[in-house]
Amino acid sequence: MPMKRRKFIKHSSMAALTAANFPYILPSGILSSTTSSQMAEHVVFVLFAGGVRQQEAVLQRYLAGSQNEDVEGNILYNLLDGPPPETKIAYGIDDLENNIVGHFPIDALLQNSLESQGTLFPEVRTTTIGHFGGLVTGMSGNSKSVNIGGLAQRPIAPTIFEYLRKHAGFKATDTWYVGLSTGNSRPLLNYSIHEDYGRRYGGNFIAPTVTFGSPGQEHFMNFKNYHETPDWNRVLEIREFLNNNFSREGFEIPHLYNTDLEENQIKSFVKSIFNKNGNIFLPPVNDNGDLKIIGYTLELLHYFKPKVTVVDLSNVDVCHGNFTAYLKNMHRADHGIGFLWKEIQNIPGMAGNTTMIVMPEHGRNENPNSIKDENDWFAYDHSDFNSRRIFTLMVGPGIDSGLRVGSEDNPIGSAADVVPTIADIFGIKQTVYDQGLLDSNARSLFDRI
Amino acid sequence: MNTRIFTRLILLLFAAVIINSCQKDLYEVYEVNSIDVLPVNALKNKAKTDAQYISILYTNYFQTPIGPNKLLQALDAIRSIGDKQVAYDMIVSKYLNATPVLPSKEEMDADHEAFIRSTYMRFLTRQPTEAELAWMLNYLKSNPNLTPDLVYLAFSTSNEHYYY
Numbered sequence: 001m002p003m004k005r006r007k008f009i010k011h012s013s014m015a016a017l018t019a020a021n022f023p024y025i026l027p028s029g030i031l032s033s034t035t036s037s038q039m040a041e042h043v044v045f046v047l048f049a050g051g052v053r054q055q056e057a058v059l060q061r062y063l064a065g066s067q068n069e070d071v072e073g074n075i076l077y078n079l080l081d082g083p084p085p086e087t088k089i090a091y092g093i094d095d096l097e098n099n100i101v102g103h104f105p106i107d108a109l110l111q112n113s114l115e116s117q118g119t120l121f122p123e124v125r126t127t128t129i130g131h132f133g134g135l136v137t138g139m140s141g142n143s144k145s146v147n148i149g150g151l152a153q154r155p156i157a158p159t160i161f162e163y164l165r166k167h168a169g170f171k172a173t174d175t176w177y178v179g180l181s182t183g184n185s186r187p188l189l190n191y192s193i194h195e196d197y198g199r200r201y202g203g204n205f206i207a208p209t210v211t212f213g214s215p216g217q218e219h220f221m222n223f224k225n226y227h228e229t230p231d232w233n234r235v236l237e238i239r240e241f242l243n244n245n246f247s248r249e250g251f252e253i254p255h256l257y258n259t260d261l262e263e264n265q266i267k268s269f270v271k272s273i274f275n276k277n278g279n280i281f282l283p284p285v286n287d288n289g290d291l292k293i294i295g296y297t298l299e300l301l302h303y304f305k306p307k308v309t310v311v312d313l314s315n316v317d318v319c320h321g322n323f324t325a326y327l328k329n330m331h332r333a334d335h336g337i338g339f340l341w342k343e344i345q346n347i348p349g350m351a352g353n354t355t356m357i358v359m360p361e362h363g364r365n366e367n368p369n370s371i372k373d374e375n376d377w378f379a380y381d382h383s384d385f386n387s388r389r390i391f392t393l394m395v396g397p398g399i400d401s402g403l404r405v406g407s408e409d410n411p412i413g414s415a416a417d418v419v420p421t422i423a424d425i426f427g428i429k430q431t432v433y434d435q436g437l438l439d440s441n442a443r444s445l446f447d448r449i
Numbered sequence: 450m451n452t453r454i455f456t457r458l459i460l461l462l463f464a465a466v467i468i469n470s471c472q473k474d475l476y477e478v479y480e481v482n483s484i485d486v487l488p489v490n491a492l493k494n495k496a497k498t499d500a501q502y503i504s505i506l507y508t509n510y511f512q513t514p515i516g517p518n519k520l521l522q523a524l525d526a527i528r529s530i531g532d533k534q535v536a537y538d539m540i541v542s543k544y545l546n547a548t549p550v551l552p553s554k555e556e557m558d559a560d561h562e563a564f565i566r567s568t569y570m571r572f573l574t575r576q577p578t579e580a581e582l583a584w585m586l587n588y589l590k591s592n593p594n595l596t597p598d599l600v601y602l603a604f605s606t607s608n609e610h611y612y613y
Contacts, residue, residue, distance in 0.1 A: 172532070182528035190531050205531030215526040218519065223543035231599050234592060238603035241584060242573075246490055246609035253611045254496075255534035266535050 039398045039425045042354040044301075044344065045160075045310045045418060046337055047138055049131065050317035051382045052360040054389045056330060058122045063088060066323065066368070067377045075331045077108050078338025079358065079393060080115045090375060091327040093285065101374065102328050106285050109338035114358070118395025119403040121445065126362050126415035129387040131317070132185050134361025134415065139177075139189050139310065141419025141438040147193070152185055155192040157437045160419045161203030162191055164308060167431045172258040173265060174307040175203030178297045180289050180314050182207045189310075190256075194437070202256045203308070204266070208296035209289055212273055221274050227264040236260070269303045283339035288329060290315040294336035298343050305349050308422060311340070319364055323377040341395070355396030355425055357418055363389045390415060394445060405449055416442035489575055493612040499527050501613075506541065506605055509571060510549035534606065541605050545598045557597050561589045564597070572604040574613075 055065030057076060062085045063069035073085025084105060095103035110117075127143040128134050137143045140157040147153030158166075161175040179186040191202030210216060226232045243252070258266065273280065273296070281302070282295035290313040297311050313333050319326035337358060345351045366386035368378030392413055395401075406412030416439035423432040424444035432438065497505070503523045507515035515523070523540065530536035545551075557564045565585045569577045577585065589595060604610060 177531070182525055187528050187531065202531070207529040210525050210529035215522040216529065219523045219526040220539050220543055222546060223539045224546045226542060226599070226602060227538075231596075234595055235599050235603045238588065238600060239607050241588075242603065242607040242609055245488070245581060246493075246607070246612070251494070251496075251612060252608045253534045253537060253606070256532040258532050258535065263532070263535050263538070266530075266532065267539060270530075270539065 038427050040353055040355040040396050041307065042305065042350050043308045043396075043422050043425055044297075044340070044354060044356045045138070045308070045422065046340070046356065046358045047135060047310060047312045048316075048333060048337070048358050048360040049135060049312050050314040050329070050360075051131070051319060051362055051364045051387070052316055052330060052390070053319075053364040053380060053386065054123075054391065055386075056327065057360070058120075058391045062327075063377070066380070075105075075327060076334040077113060078110045078334045078341075079113060080120075081113050090324050091331040093287075101324060102331075106331060106335045109284075109335065109342055114337070114341060114356070114393055114395045115404075116402050118356075118393060119400050119405060119445075119449065121392040121405050121413040121448070123406050123408050123411035124359070124390045124392045124413035124415060124417070125411055126388050126390050127439075128415070129362045129382050131314075131361060135186075135189055135312065137415045137439075138359060138361055138418055140192065141416040141432075141442045143416055143439050145192070152188065153193075154185075154188045156194065158192045158194045158197035158201070158435070159189065159203065160308065160310075160422050162194070162197035162201035163419070163423060163428065163432050163435075164426060165201035165203070166197060167428045168426050170307055171262060172202070172204055172256045173262045173304050176300060176304065176306045176308070177203055177205045177310045177312065178293060178300065179205065179207045179312045180209065180293050182210050186312060189312075199254060200257055203310075204256060204258070206296075206300070208273070208300075209292055211270065212296070216270075216274075220270060223267075223271070225264075225267050225271055227267055265304070269300070272303070273299055281343060283336050285332065285335055288315050288332050290329065290333050291336045294340050298340065298347075301344065301347055301350060305347065307426070319380050320369070321371045321379050322373045323368075323379050324373045324375050326379075352397060355394065355399065357421065358393040359415065359418060360390045361415070363387045392417065392445065394421070400449065403449070405445075412448055413445060414439065414441055414443075417445050417448070420444040421446065489578055490573070490609050490612075493609060495613055497611055497613060499524050502537070502611065503527070503540070506544070509605070510544045510551075510601075512550045537606050538602075541602055545602060551601060552597050554596050557589075557600075561586055564600075565589070568600060568604055572601075572607075572610050 055061045058080065059065060060072060060074040060082045062073045062075060063071040069088065071085050071088045074080055074082030075084060075091045077084055089105055090102040092102045092105040094101050126134060126137060128137050133146045136145050136155045139159040140155045142157035145155040145157035147156055164170045164175060177190045187205050190205040191199050226235055280295045281298035283291050286292055286295060293311065293313060297309065301309060315329040316326055316333060318329060341356055344354050362382055364380040364382045364387055365384045368380050371379040420429055420432055420438060420442050421444045423429045424446050429444055500520065503520060504515055527536045552564060565577060565582060569575060
């Protein structure tokens with residue numbers, strides 16, 4: 001029977017009021033502390049990782065800011081407004097016929113840049129200038145969260161996944177970190193060692209080029225998913241019996257508290273991607289690892305529709321020794337992010353309901369090292385003040401379009417801001433602040449506008 | 450010796466006998482110190498590394514050691530999935546689908562107790578307790594369609610198998 005309009009308004013108003021104001025008990029047993037309504041139901045945080053110089057990004061100086069060549073222009077035209085370089089094109093697709101590297105720029109995918117659709121903080125500062133420190137800061141909002149042991153260590157302070165799972169009741173499959181590889185500490189960024197948080201509240205992690213690459217093909221592909229058969233209950237019953245006989249606090253296979261249903265979904269997802277045999281949502285140009293990661297991320301978004309997805313691109317890190325490859329990979333990262341945003345608008349439930357945040361984990365030096373590439377262009381490391389200069393771009397529902405906040409003379413924002421910003425989007429900003437585990441200067445970017 | 454001295458000596462001797470004979474016997478009492486009775490698997494308190502887990506698992510299933518390149522690939526595959534229970538479930542399921550050395554259903558059904566004992570030894574490196582044996586025997590009896598691969602999957606992805 002159709003509901004009368006007045007009744008509908010009454011019911012929906014009460015539901016909205018209830019959701020906005022009344023606390024509820026989370027699965028973790030604690031009281032929900034959601035403080036305000038959500039701005040979006042999904043967040044995709046792109047760690048434009050690998051170290052991006054402001055000169056080739058926001059400042060759009062192309063070769064003028066790095067190689068003493070008088071050619072300026074914007075090679076990130078899906079992200080930023082601005083005309084591309086007119087000469088010395090080396091960032092696109094190779095001209096194999098004439099043997100010219102990067103000669104054909106990749107076409108823009110977005111009619112309007114993300115900058116024009118959202119809010120750009122063009123001069124943000126980060127205190128960490130190492131990859132892992134930058135990634136940890138982005139994930140935890142705490143630049144001192146890098147474990148003193150350095151690589152192969154989990155963050156000390158909780159990640160955004162842990163805050164959201166503990167304080168907003170997110171499921172494990174609501175939170176995903178998609179990494180390019182299993183190298184360094186990337187697989188360890190999905191939860192911290194903090195005693196009040198940790199694995200119990202960790203997010204899921206996947207490195208798709210490994211899971212579906214040679215290692216996964218050898219050790220996962222064609223696995224029989226017993227989960228999908230009636231036999232699975234018997235496996236669970238026997239395993240539960242065995243586990244009960246080995247029941248001691250903390251003595252368990254380090255799982256992420258996915259429910260049995262979620263574990264089944266992950267296995268089914270893995271199986272479905274193997275079955276696609278490489279036919280995934282790849283961007284039009286997909287000739288590097290970052291672009292393949294974008295494709296797998298889109299598959300993941302379609303399948304799980306996670307509330308928070310962190311995508312970690314890192315191919316631009318080649319800048320240590322090959323500036324041309326750095327430009328090419330930056331241009332491809334821009335292409336991938338444009339494709340990601342465009343395709344999100346085709347995912348039911350995420351279209352029009354997703355905020356995307358793009359931020360490099362750190363910048364790169366003002367002055368080059370001594371390594372030259374095939375174009376005789378100098379390479380850049382990351383160790384000086386220029387490496388602390390980054391940008392942050394936000395786009396999504398309720399975010400001002402075409403807004404720039406801050407400038408080179410007036411830097412606004414910190415790399416630690418992303419965690420409180422995401423917490424703000426999901427209505428638990430104050431709860432996260434109250435834990436006292438963020439950088440003291442970390443603030444929601446919405447409060448900096 | 451006159452009678453008085455003799456009488457005194459007799460009395461003295463009698464008194465000495467009486468005094469000595471009234472001493473209490475000393476008994477040694479032996480008691481048993483109370484100790485906590487631990488489960489049979491209580492000493493397993495070290496988690497296997499992924500490399501240990503895979504090496505043991507592979508040898509167990511295929512009765513041959515895993516090669517170094519294959520091991521490195523397996524480690525990479527496991528690291529690529531955040532939830533280790535899911536990763537282990539998948540890798541074990543893959544191995545079960547790749548002609549491992551398993552007892553047949555007929556062998557299992559021919560002697561349930563022998564199957565259970567050998568499975569405990571194979572994966573948990575111990576004999577089952579009487580209670581465990583009874584539960585497993587009952588479970589196998591009441592689930593006639595149960596196959597060895599399902600039992601192996603449960604054992605090799607159990608928490609106890611992850612510890613040593």
